[in-house]
Amino acid sequence: MPEAVVCVKPIPDPKHWDRLSLDPKTGVLRREGIPTVINPLDKHALEVALQLKDNFGWEVTVVSMAPPETTQTLKEALAMGADRAYLASDRLLAGADTLATAYTLAGLIKKKAPNFQMVLCGNMSLDGSTSQVAPQIAHYLGVPHITHVSKVETEDGSKFRVTMDLKLAQLVLEHQGPMVLAVTKEVNLPRLVNIMGILAAESKPLEVLSAADLELDPSRIGQEGSPTRVRNLFMPEIKRRREILKGEPEEVAEELVNRLHQAGML
Amino acid sequence: MNDYRGFWVFVEQLQGRFSDVGLELLGKARELADATNTYVGALLLGDFSEDKARELIGYGADKVYLFSHEELATYHSLAYTKLICQAVIQEKPEALFMGATPLGADLAPRVAAQLETGLSAHCVDLRLGEDRILEQIVPGFGGTMMAVIICPEKRPQMATVMPGVFSKLEPQNRQGEVVSMAVELTEEDLKPRVVKFKAKEQKTVALEGASVVVCGGYGMGSKENWQLLEELAKILGGAVGATRPAVDEGWAPEEVMIGQSGKIVHPKLYIGAGISGVMHHVVGIQDSEIIVVINKDPHAPFFEVCDFGVVGDATKVLPALIEKLKERLQVD
Numbered sequence: 062m063p064e065a066v067v068c069v070k071p072i073p074d075p076k077h078w079d080r081l082s083l084d085p086k087t088g089v090l091r092r093e094g095i096p097t098v099i100n101p102l103d104k105h106a107l108e109v110a111l112q113l114k115d116n117f118g119w120e121v122t123v124v125s126m127a128p129p130e131t132t133q134t135l136k137e138a139l140a141m142g143a144d145r146a147y148l149a150s151d152r153l154l155a156g157a158d159t160l161a162t163a164y165t166l167a168g169l170i171k172k173k174a175p176n177f178q179m180v181l182c183g184n185m186s187l188d189g190s191t192s193q194v195a196p197q198i199a200h201y202l203g204v205p206h207i208t209h210v211s212k213v214e215t216e217d218g219s220k221f222r223v224t225m226d227l228k229l230a231q232l233v234l235e236h237q238g239p240m241v242l243a244v245t246k247e248v249n250l251p252r253l254v255n256i257m258g259i260l261a262a263e264s265k266p267l268e269v270l271s272a273a274d275l276e277l278d279p280s281r282i283g284q285e286g287s288p289t290r291v292r293n294l295f296m297p298e299i300k301r302r303r304e305i306l307k308g309e310p311e312e313v314a315e316e317l318v319n320r321l322h323q324a325g326m327l
Numbered sequence: 328m329n330d331y332r333g334f335w336v337f338v339e340q341l342q343g344r345f346s347d348v349g350l351e352l353l354g355k356a357r358e359l360a361d362a363t364n365t366y367v368g369a370l371l372l373g374d375f376s377e378d379k380a381r382e383l384i385g386y387g388a389d390k391v392y393l394f395s396h397e398e399l400a401t402y403h404s405l406a407y408t409k410l411i412c413q414a415v416i417q418e419k420p421e422a423l424f425m426g427a428t429p430l431g432a433d434l435a436p437r438v439a440a441q442l443e444t445g446l447s448a449h450c451v452d453l454r455l456g457e458d459r460i461l462e463q464i465v466p467g468f469g470g471t472m473m474a475v476i477i478c479p480e481k482r483p484q485m486a487t488v489m490p491g492v493f494s495k496l497e498p499q500n501r502q503g504e505v506v507s508m509a510v511e512l513t514e515e516d517l518k519p520r521v522v523k524f525k526a527k528e529q530k531t532v533a534l535e536g537a538s539v540v541v542c543g544g545y546g547m548g549s550k551e552n553w554q555l556l557e558e559l560a561k562i563l564g565g566a567v568g569a570t571r572p573a574v575d576e577g578w579a580p581e582e583v584m585i586g587q588s589g590k591i592v593h594p595k596l597y598i599g600a601g602i603s604g605v606m607h608h609v610v611g612i613q614d615s616e617i618i619v620v621i622n623k624d625p626h627a628p629f630f631e632v633c634d635f636g637v638v639g640d641a642t643k644v645l646p647a648l649i650e651k652l653k654e655r656l657q658v659d
Contacts, residue, residue: 160445192432193435193436197436197439200441209429209432225429230341230342230524230526231527234519235519236518289446289478290476290478297613299632305636310639310640313637314644314647318652
C-alpha cells in the first residue's frame with residue numbers, strides 16, 4: 062500500500078508562552094514546566110494522510126525529531142489514527158536549525174519509509190514559525206514540494222491536484238509521484254481523538270532512534286550541522302509613556318483628544 | 328569566504344508587476360552595500376524585457392540578473408531554485424534576501440538547502456555586526472522574544488524579510504547594468520505542472536503608507552461595531568486594520584491583518600480597540616510613533632506598550648471619541 066509520512070513537531074503549549082523567560086546569566090530560553098502539544102497545523106497534515114488511509118487504504122507513518130519525553134505527545138497522533146511513529150531523539154541532534162532538522166528528518170524517512178508517496182508537514186510551527194523545513198526535506202529527498210497548500214484533491218489516490226495559496230494568487234498544480242506538501246489550516250478540519258483511538262494507540266509501534274541508528278553524517282546534524290547560530294536573544298525593549306486614562310466614555314474621550322492634540326497628532 | 332561580495336535581492340513578481348517587498352529590500356541592500364563598498368544585485372525571473380528589468384536599477388540595484396522565459400512568468404519552485412543557485416554559485420554574493428511572502432517562504436528554503444547555507448525567516452530587521460557579519464533580527468514565540476541570527480561560516484547569508492519593515496527608494500536615475508542570463512529548463516524542472524493560475528482581486532489597501540491606523544480586535548464584538556472603526560479612520564484620514572481573531576470572525580478581510588503573519592505598519596498614530604495585545608500583533612505596530620490602546624480589561628498586556636491607554640469598553644469609548652474629534656476637527 063502507498064505510504065504517507067507525516068512530520069510532527071511537539072512544541073511548548075502556546076497557552077503558556079507567557080511563562081517563557083530568559084535565563085539572565087546564560088541568555089538561554091527557559092521552558093521548564095510548560096506542557097508539550099502537537100503543533101496545531103501538523104494535525105491538519107495528519108488529517109490529509111488519514112483521509113488517504115480511509116479512502117484508499119494508505120499506511121500512515123508519523124516522524125518527529127524531539128527530546129525523548131515527547132513520545133507521549135506522539136501517542137496523540139497514533140490515537141488519531143496513524144499506524145506507527147518514529148522519533149529521532151539524541152543529544153547529538155540538539156541545537157539543530159532548519160537545515161540540520163530537514164537533513165535528519167529526511168534521513169529518518171529514507172531509512173524507515175523509503176517508498177513514501179507523500180510527505181506532509183504543517184505549513185509552519187507556532188513556536189519557530191520559519192516554514193522552512195518542508196521544502197528542505199524535499200530537497201534532501203530529491204522530490205518536488207508545494208507549501209501553503211489549502212486544498213488536496215485526488216480521484217484515484219495516485220494523481221493529485223493541489224492548490225497553493227500565494228495570498229495574491231492561487232496556483233493549482235498537478236502531480237503524480239512522491240512529493241512533499243506543507244498544509245495550511247484551510248485544508249481540512251482534523252478529527253478529534255476518541256477513546257477507541259487512545260486504546261488502539263497503546264499497541265501501535267513507536268520507535269525511538271538515535272543518530273547512529275539513522276547512520277547520519279555527524280557533520281550535518283545538531284548544532285554542528287547548523288549553518289545559523291543565535292548570536293543572542295532579547296526581550297523587545299519598550300519605551301512608551303503608558304499614561305492610563307479611566308472614567309466615563311465622554312470624559313476619557315475628551316482627555317484622549319487633548320493628549321493627542323498636545324502630542325501633535327491632530 | 329572573503330571571495331563572497333555583494334548584497335542580492337530576489338525581486339518577486341506577479342503578472343509582471345514587481346512586489347513591494349522586493350523593492351523595499353533593494354533599498355535596504357543599497358544601504359548595506361554603500362556601508363561596505365560593494366554592490367547590489369537584483370535577481371529577476373519572469374517573462375521580461377531588458378527595459379523592464381532596468382527599472383530595478385532606479386530602486387538601488389547595480390546589476391540586474393535577468394532570467395527571461397515564458398515558463399518563468401508563473402512560479403515553478405524547482406526551476407526558480409535551479410536558476411538562482413546557478414547564479415549564486417557563479418557570482419558569489421555574500422547575502423541573498425527574499426520577501427517573507429508565501430512565494431519567498433516556498434522558494435528560499437529550497438535554495439538555501441541546495442546551497443547548504445543558513446536561512447533565517449520573517450526578519451524584522453537586518454544590520455551588519457562589527458565583524459561584517461549580517462545580523463538578522465527574528466521574532467520568536469509569537470514575538471515574545473527577539474533573536475539575533477547569524478550565519479558565520481556559510482555564504483551567502485540568506486534571509487526572508489517581512490514586507491513593510493524597510494522603505495523602497497524613490498526611483499532615481501542611476502547607472503547600472505542588466506545581465507541577461509541563460510535559461511535552460513528541462514521537463515523535470517517544471518514539475519509539479521501548474522494547471523491553473525488565479526490572480527485574486529487586488530484590493531487597494533491603504534494600510535502600509537497610512538499616517539493613521541485604526542485597528543480592531545476581538546473585543547469589537549460584532550460586524551456592526553466594526554463600523555465605528557471605519558468612521559474613526561475616516562475622520563482621522565487613516566486606514567483600518569484588524570487582528571487575526573477579528574479577521575477570523577469575518578469582520579475584516581485578510582488583507583488588512585496586522586501582525587507577524589500579516590502587515591507591518593509604522594504610522595504616526597496607531598489606535599487599537601478591543602485588542603488584548605499578544606506580541607504577535609504588537610510586532611506589527613511597535614514602530615508607530617504614538618500608540619493608543621482602548622480595552623475594557625485593565626490588565627490587558629497591550630497597555631504595557633501604549634502611550635495613551637483608555638480603560639473602557641471600545642464600543643462605548645469609540646462613539647464618544649468620534650463625537651469629540653468631530654467637534655475638535657470641525658468635521659461632520
